[in-house]
Amino acid sequence: MSRNAAEMTAGIAPGPGPGRIAPGRHRWHRLLALLLGAAVFVVDTYTDVTGAIAVLYVLVMLIASAAFSRRGLILLTLACAGLAVLSFFLSHGDGADVSAVVRCGIALAAIGITTVLLLRDQASKQSLVAANTALARSETRYRSIFEQVRVALWEQDFSEVRAMLARLRQQGVRDVAAYAREHPAFARDCARRIRTMHVNDATAELLRLSSPSEALGPIERFLLAGDPALPAVLAAVAEGSSRFEGRAKLLAADGQVLTVLLRISFPDEADEFGRVVVGMMDVTEREQLQQTQLAAQAELARASRAATVGALSASIAHEINQPLGAVVMNAQTCLRWLGKDPPDVEAAVRAAERTVRDGRRAAEIVQRTRGQLVRDQRNDEAIDLRALIEETIPLLETELSAHAATVVTRLAPSVPPVRADRVALQQVLINLMTNGLHAMAETGAAGRELTVSVDGPAAPDAPEVRVSIRDRGTGIPDELQARLFEPFFTTKRGGMGMGLAICRSTIETYGGRLTARTHEQGGAVFEFALPADQDTAQAS
Known part of the structure; x- marks a missing residue:
């Protein structure tokens, strides 16, 4: 049990504290009340005074109220009432007249009313003491959090600035932020009037200060000239916003420019602008990292x-x-x-x-x-791949003659057209056929045959035209299959490695696919398939 609870249980007032009387004075109050009570009883009982002497017990209760707890006050009330009744019977006995009874009743009523008022007053005092205690504890917790949290916190006085901005609004200025940007002297004056009242250790560390007390005073010295954050904060104050969030530039004590995230909570009442809490988070390194990333991305794009x-x-x-x-x-x-x-x-x-x-x-x-x-x-048009192959073979006359090779065509009798750029598809055919001729460089002259085939759709639900070019070379090694179409990959001496990559890209542009494999009887087969142009086929 606490000391206060023990004292209240014993019937005396709690120990010394805010608004309480010291224990030494309690004893004098109780002694004075005892003497006064005895005097009132003697006068009321043994003298001929006809007034309502018992009403003076109210003075006894008033004197003793500060020295007794709620329970003790009730007991004192019962004692005073008992003495008043006892005095009445001792003085009048059975022959009391009406006036004596009335006087006794008035005294008892006064004692009762006084007791009720004293109990209410005592309850009010206890509530006030409890509220003050809770407020003090809350302030202590707030200060503890304020000091120990690792986020930089400021307590700033915005009262003067708020009054300045109110006058400015009365003069007809509505866009305070624009006004502050256009009048740098006004912005600097506002910065001088925003005063830091208290900061925590995290703020001192952020600003490179040796102690938090160095941050007290106007915030002007920590603000970077021309930073748009100050006009935005002033606008938030002028417009009555409940909070402000944004970025700001601060100047540390060592001259380093810091980028911080600001969060300010503004109070609802005007008289509370003397203690505005400002939270800050240092994002300087993150900003620098973002700048580095942007530079790297720009370099990568280049x-x-x-x-x-x-x-x-x-x-x-x-x-x-x-x-x-x-x-x-x-x-x-x-x-x-x-x-x-x-x-x-x-x-x-x-x-x-x-x-x-x-x-x-x-x-x-x-x-x-x-x-x-x-x-x-693109210059897309309907192309008959059989006719395009017949047009392309003469273009390779020189290559065919140099490699002593022949071309054999196997063209299906009925093939729907495809829609593509004629020059692009012709280049695909030339590249694939030229590669086939180069692949047969080590093949005997009698076996240097290049077979070019064109087939129509294999099924109605797959309307596409397939073109395959088979050489009689050594085929495609398994370890090269996966890299065959990579740009700049080549197995030819002096080759650029772009031909097959360009061919695949061109075929895929028109919704087709290009594949390569080794034929079962030797040599390589390059085959591409393109969607048939159904509209042209149906129109014809």
Whole structure:
């Protein structure tokens, strides 16, 4: 049991504390009340005074109320009432008149009313003491949390600034933030009037201060000139916002610029703006990390663009290498025919025509690549792959002659057209057929046969056209199968490794697929499938 509870149980007032009387004075109060009570009893009982002397017991209770607890006060009330009744019977006995009875009744009523008032007063005092105790404990807890939490906390006085902003609003200024930005002197004056009253250790550590007391005073010295956070805070105060959240720049004692997240809770009552709590979280390192990441992303994007340009350059070089080589060879042939004696003009004309044809094909390749780069519309059209293959084989006349190889075509009698860019598909065929010719470089001359097949849809629910190109080379090693279509991967000496990557990308652009495998009887098979153009097929 606590000391206060024990004292109350014993019938005396609690020990000394806020608003209480010291124990030494309790004894004097009780002694004085005892003497006064005895005097009132003697006068009321043994004198001829006819007044309501018993009413003076009220003074006894008033004197003793500070020295007794609730229980003790009730007991004192009963004692005083008992003495008043006892005095009445001792003084009057059975012959009491009406006036004596009335006087006794008045005295008892006064004692009762006084007791009720004293008990209510005592309860009010106890409630007030309890409230003050709870308030003191709450303040202690708040201070403990304020001091020990690892988040930087400030207590700032915004009362002067709030009054300034109220006057500014009365003058007709509505956009306080814009006004503060346009009038830097006004913003600085506000910063001087916002005073720091208390900070915790985390704030001192954040601002590189040796002690929290160094942070007290105007916050102007910690604010970075031109920081938009201050106008935003002033606007929040002027508009009566309940809170403010945002970023701010602070200047630490060592000159370092800090980036912090601010959270300010504004009170509802105007007279409470003298203690506004401001919370801060240091995000300087996170901001620096974000800046580093943004710089790295920009560098990565630049490297990606450089790689794209490099890949595009390699693609163009690879695509136009074959037609340019044919142009050179046809031009040399034309010169040989013209150098004969007599010159063979007809053969020279044919060689010149082939030169023009291959030159135009190179120009078409460059134009198509440029169109892809500038996001131009594709020149898609309905293409009969059988006819396109028949047109493409003569373009490889030089390659076929150099490799002493032949082309065998196996074309299905009925094949629906596909929709694609003619030049792009022709380049796919040339690349795949050229690769097949290169793969047969070590094959005997009699076996250098390139088979090109075209088949229609295998089933009604799979309307696609398949083209396969089979060589009689050594096939595709298993360890190279997975990397075959990777850009810049090649097994050829001096190769660029872009041909198959370009071919797959082109076929996939038109909704198709390109695969490669080793044939059961030897050699490699490259096969691509494209969706059939059903609209064109039905119209025809």
